[in-house]
Amino acid sequence: MRRGGSARAAETRSGWLFVSPVIIVLGLFLVAPIVIAFWVSVSDWNGRGSPLSSGVSFVGAENYRQLLTEDSLTRSDFATSLRNNFYYVLLVVPIQTVLALALALLLNQRRLKGLSFFRTAYYFPSVTSSVAIASVFLFLFAGGGSVNALLGIFGIDGPQWFADPRGVLHIALGWVGIGNGADGPGPVALTSHDFLGLSWWDWLAGPSVAMLTIIALVIWVSAGGYMLLFLAGLQNVSSDVYEAAAIDGATRWRTLRSITLPLLRPTLFTVLTLGLIGTWQVFDQVYIMSKGNPGKTTLTPAFLSYDQSINNGQWGSGTAMSFVLFGIIVVFTAIQSLVLRDRDPGSRGRFGRRRAVQPVTPPNSMQPMGPTT
Amino acid sequence: MSRKTTTAAVAACLTGVLALAACGGGGGFDSGADSGATQPTASGPVTLKFMITSNGPADVKLQQDTVKAWETKTGNKVEVIAASDINQQLTQGFAAGSPADVFFTDANVFPTYAKAGNMLAYGDQLDMKSDFYEGLVKTFTYDDKFYCAPKDFSTLALIINTDMWTKAGLTDADVPKTWADLETVSKKLTTGGVKGLVIGDTRDRVGAFMKQAGGWIANADQTQMTADTPENLAGLQEVQKLLASGSAAYPKSVDSGWGGEAIGKGKAAMTIEGNWIKGAVKNDFPDLKWKAFELPEGPQGKGTLSFTQCYGIASVSKNQAAAIDLVKYLSTAEPALALAKGLGVMPSLKSAADGYKAAFPDEAAFLAGAEYAQGPVTVAGMDPVLKDFDTQLQGLPGADPKAMLARLQKNGQAALS
Structure with a gap:
């Protein structure tokens, strides 16, 4: 009776038994909601009773078609939200990543005094409730708030941050004489064409002044969190490599470019991926600080999807928006991983990268850098 | 894991999801399909x-x-x-x-x-x-x-800070009866950090001016949009004029959430708000002395919103x-x-x-x-259209009122059909 197969089967069974709690929890709280949300996006559910009840019928891609092809307020709102979020991502992801890396490099120096204090200080915003931080920023950036008081010292008349819907690109273009500034109508060549119900000129608005405050807040909050990831990555880099570089006479800049950054590639990938996903899904700051105002310039797809479903009762197009957003995130993450992929798959060893520790000639006169204590 | 077990795992997951889905459906809330039925x-x-x-x-x-x-x-x-x-x-x-x-x-x-x-x-x-x-x-x-x-x-009324009113040398006889009066007293009451009039930047306040000019967003039985009319334009142009003159402002530009806060904080001498201002003032600004008057008349007589x-x-x-x-x-x-x-x-x-x-x-x-x-416009699906109009109104005094009304007309007509 005690054949090998049967023992394996018993093993498999107990294996399943052990993983079943996770599968059930994930299925209940992750897979099922996603599947049901997807069903809502292809159904005519109106928010009453269960979406799986018999009165709800399948409408195919109707909600998606309406959202993306029909000339309507919903479509132009969605396009506006995509534009806003695009500029938001474009500014937040690079700045928060570079800032996080810079902070991590600073705090990775063993010579620095009070390291743990600084680490805690920079990480602090990330562990504080976003609601609390958003409320504090509301006060800081109020028309008569601290930020404008500070600008006033330098003789600058600060804007009404949260009431200013002007796009910064429009303002900048106005300076060079294109489009009569932020309030005036844009050039005819750009306003006479549109994409998804939003004119080309409107697509080029850039983040609004109000959006800049949210961007500043998010960078300030998340840089500390990503700094921690970079710090962990840096601690993994063996000091041997730096010593070798030092012996070769590499400059600090060269060491950073040729050793630290390549070795941090996995961490960089993680930070960029998390950053991209997080920024495309921005919701709570918008919900607390602006609700899409002023002039819909802080509207984001995540917030619009919520508003469309909960407040307007348009569940089909609301969930369709969130799945279009999902598609956008997948595409951006795919592009990003393509750009960051290991370009020489031949040398898989961590320290075997091309040009990693090439001798630098002529030996340079600057002080060699190394993790010597 | 072999291919077969993977397949089994996926199948198990899917079955689980379907079972959950079935449970959700089995809850059965379809009983009240006809809304008038009494349970x-x-x-x-x-x-x-x-x-x-x-x-x-x-x-x-x-x-x-x-x-x-x-x-x-x-x-x-x-x-x-x-x-x-x-x-x-x-x-x-x-x-x-x-x-x-x-x-x-x-x-x-x-x-x-x-x-x-x-x-x-x-x-x-x-x-x-x-x-x-x-x-x-x-x-x-x-x-x-x-x-x-x-x-x-x-309903909406004109709320006046009586202390500022008397300080500016104004009396009961000066309470504005017309738009021109409103412009005059707003100008008189505007000093340094105080705006003469602060009004909310939505159709729920600005709309009163449209009504006073003889217009409104939709017709009486709400079957047609009547947004893009000369009457409504006249109403918006009056608001535009007030805002452009510097003696009136939206609450945001005086760091307030709404008109009641602006007048309570002493940043406005007048505002247009409804009955709720009473409770709000009592709670937040107990020292404020105020009085409510009927809104001034426009070219087509009295108008307020409820x-x-x-x-x-x-x-x-x-x-x-x-x-x-x-x-x-x-x-x-x-x-x-x-x-x-x-x-x-x-x-x-x-x-x-x-x-x-x-x-x-x-x-x-x-x-x-x-x-x-x-009363408010009550048509299903009209709320986002009206919110969009509010967003447009935030653009005053710089933006073009005619374009706002045309946009409201177009979007509203789409929601009605």
């Missing part, structure tokens, strides 16, 4: 869930005290729930099939709820139906059915009979007047108007507005 009545004393919006614990206590007499009389219990975000909480309740039995329903969201079949149309069962103001009954009529009892209502809520009853509620009985009780003069007094709003019953006048002789301006007030 079987629960026997014996019941506990009604009553969801309200409130400005604080005092409002909640007032509501609890008011229903106490009904509780004693019928033996039922009422659990008053103060919502933090009533729309979201109700929406969750509707989806789960277990919303509150009775809930405050704002005129803005009423058509959305009614269209989705979330509300019971019980209006015709009310014996005091003829005692409600006709305008309010019309507001809560959807698809020719009178859905729910109007709770109370408010706002209202009703007692919605859920179409899936198990306690509909008791819920209707509660609403009937609340819609009698005594409790209605008690609530109106406590909240500062006006009772929806014509028979209670005298009682209100007697209690608040100083607030005649609000009640006077009831005669000619314009």
Whole structure:
């Protein structure tokens, strides 16, 4: 009776038994909601009773078609939200990543005094409730708030941050004489064409002044969190490599470019991926600080999807928006991983990268850098 | 893991999901498919869930005290729930099939709820139906059915900070009667950090000017948009003129959330707000001395806006009979007047108007507005269109009012068809 197969089967069974709690929890709280949300996006559910009840019928891609092809307020709102979020991502992801890396490099120096204090200080915003931080920023950036008081010292008349819907690109273009500034109508060549119900000129608005405050807040909050990831990555880099570089006479800049950054590639990938996903899904700051105002310039797809479903009762197009957003995130993450992929798959060893520790000639006169204590 | 086990795992997962889905479907909330149907009545004393919006614990206590007499009389219990975000909480309740039995329903969201079949149309069962103001009954009529009892209502009036008023050398004779008067006094009252007039940047305030110019967003029976008209344009141009002159401003530009805050903080000498300003001022700015006057006339006479809520009853509620009985009780003069007094709003019953006048002789301006007030637009799917119009209005005085009205016309017509 005690054949090998049967023992394996018993093993498999107990294996399943052990993983079943996770599968059930994930299925209940992750897979099922996603599947049901997807069903809502292809159904005519109106928010009453269960979406799986018999009165709800399948409408195919109707909600998606309406959202993306029909000339309507919903479509132009969605396009506006995509534009806003695009500029938001474009500014937040690079700045928060570079800032996080810079902070991590600073705090990775063993010579620095009070390291743990600084680490805690920079990480602090990330562990504080976003609601609390958003409320504090509301006060800081109020028309008569601290930020404008500070600008006033330098003789600058600060804007009404949260009431200013002007796009910064429009303002900048106005300076060079294109489009009569932020309030005036844009050039005819750009306003006479549109994409998804939003004119080309409107697509080029850039983040609004109000959006800049949210961007500043998010960078300030998340840089500390990503700094921690970079710090962990840096601690993994063996000091041997730096010593070798030092012996070769590499400059600090060269060491950073040729050793630290390549070795941090996995961490960089993680930070960029998390950053991209997080920024495309921005919701709570918008919900607390602006609700899409002023002039819909802080509207984001995540917030619009919520508003469309909960407040307007348009569940089909609301969930369709969130799945279009999902598609956008997948595409951006795919592009990003393509750009960051290991370009020489031949040398898989961590320290075997091309040009990693090439001798630098002529030996340079600057002080060699190394993790010597 | 071999391919076979992977397949098995996927299959197991999917089965799990489907089973869950089936459970969800098995809950069965399809019973109330026709919204007018009355659910079987629960026997014996019941506990009604009553969801309200409130400005604080005092409002909640007032509501609890008011229903106490009904509780004693019928033996039922009422659990008053103060919502933090009533729309979201109700929406969750509707989806789960277990919303509150009775809930405050704002005129803005009423058509959305009614269209989705979330509300019971019980209006015709009310014996005091003829005692409600006709305008309010019309507001809560959807698809020719009178859905729910109007709770109370408010109108807009011109609120003046009397200290600033006298300081500027103005007297009772200077209270603005026309748009030109309004421009003059706004200019006189504007000093340094104080704006003469601060008005909210939405159709719920700016719309009053459209009304005074003889226009409105939609026609009387809400079948056609009438946004893109010279009358509405004249209304918006007046607001544009006031804002451009520097003697009027939106609340945001004086660091306030709304007109009441601006006048309370001393950043505005006048504002246009409704009855609710009374409670808000009492709580937040007890030192403010103010007085309410009827809004100045435009080229086409007087115009103000009214706002209202009703007692919605859920179409899936198990306690509909008791819920209707509660609403009937609340819609009698005594409790209605008690609530109106406590909240500062006006009772929806014509028979209670005298009682209100007697209690608040100083607030005649609000009640006077009831005669000619314009109610909100109540068409399902119109809310995002009107919100979009609000967004456009934020662009004043720089933006073009004509383009705003054309946009409102186009979007609104799409929502109507």
